Amino acid sequence: MSDASGKWGDLAPRLISGAGMAVGGLTLVWLGGVWFAALATVAAALMVWELAAMTDRARPVEAVALGALAAIALAVVLMRHESPYLLPLLFLPSLVGILRPRRPMRLEYGLYSLMIMVASYGLVAFRDGYGMLWLMWLVLVVVVTDIAGYFAGRILGGPKFWPRVSPKKTWSGTAAGWIAAAAVGLIFLGISTAGIDLLWISALLAFFSQLGDIAESAIKRRAGVKDSSNLIPGHGGLMDRFDGLLGAAIFMLLVAQVVDVPVVRF
Incomplete structure (x- = not known):
């Protein structure tokens, strides 16, 4: 009984979160425009915060600041999506975090935070374009x-x-x-x-x-x-x-x- 419980112990939360992600995500995909852009911006900010916090647990305030920077940078790019000159702003959270002296897991933070920013922007751009x-x-x-x-x-x-x-x-x-x-x-x-x-x-x-x-x-x-x-x-x-x-x-x-x-x- 204990083996079965351990084997399937995370089934309920995975199903609930998966269903919630599907319903919420598809609803905002359907709405598009500012709704989907807002979802992408908030999600990117929270994920950059999580990433910064777990790769440098000694600086929780800095993690919040990097999440806020991610939100601002992505919001500016999405609001002015017709201007490709603003795309380098997507690199800001990565660069600021990497340049922080004595940051542990520098490479992991830099690459994955850039992945978060590019993917979040890309999902909105892909929805608008295709x-x-x-x-x-x-x-x-x-x-x-x-x-x-x-x-x-x-x-x-x-x-x-x-x-x-x-x-x-x-x-x-x-x-x-x-x-x-x-x-x-x-x-x-x-x-x-x-x-x-x-x-x-x-x-x-x-x-x-x-x-x-x-x-x-x-x-x-x-x-x-x-x-x-x-x-x-x-x-x-x-x-x-x-x-x-x-x-x-x-x-x-x-x-x-x-x-x-x-x-x-x-």
């Missing part, structure tokens, strides 16, 4: 990848994917995430004008979502913490819930730079 349907697909792929990986990993078990970094992640759960993501792509093929390439792109998107999760796990392991924060009681922090979305968003931004992303519709 439409709501693409963002709905992206969010659903990330959520389904996480859920399928969780159940397959617990039920099937097997060899670990990267035990030194993420000891709970298995190859069975990783592969299940790819299959589930391809299934989401198949559903969107049936309800939209997207092409057949959406199947393998969905699976690849799932892989980058998993890399985002692994990257955050590596940072937490190095920092010696279990969760990025206690922001969501019993569930951990915002980074713990959006790490996969960050990895997926970075991947789609790269894809959009090298291929023609078509506008799709229902």
Whole structure:
């Protein structure tokens, strides 16, 4: 009984937080405009704060200041999105944190905070440039990848994917995430004008979502913490819930730079 309880002990919070992320996120994706931009700004600020706090626990006030800087920088860029000259502002939280004397985990903070800023900006820009349907697909792929990986990993078990970094992640759960993501792509093929390439792109998107999760796990392991924060009681922090979305968003931004992303519709 105790083994079963330990094995599935985090099921309820994962389902609740996953459902909450999906419903809340998709609602604001649907609304778009200032609503989605506000969500991205607040989320980026909180995640930069969490990152700064767990990589340098001796300076909590500085972590709050870096989170506030992230909010201001991202808000300015989003309000003046037509001006590419403001994009370097996205580097500010990373640069300020890196240049702080004697900051521990300097590289990890710099790279991941930049990832947070670029992904948050990119999600809003992607929604404005390519439409709501693409963002709905992206969010659903990330959520389904996480859920399928969780159940397959617990039920099937097997060899670990990267035990030194993420000891709970298995190859069975990783592969299940790819299959589930391809299934989401198949559903969107049936309800939209997207092409057949959406199947393998969905699976690849799932892989980058998993890399985002692994990257955050590596940072937490190095920092010696279990969760990025206690922001969501019993569930951990915002980074713990959006790490996969960050990895997926970075991947789609790269894809959009090298291929023609078509506008799709229902």
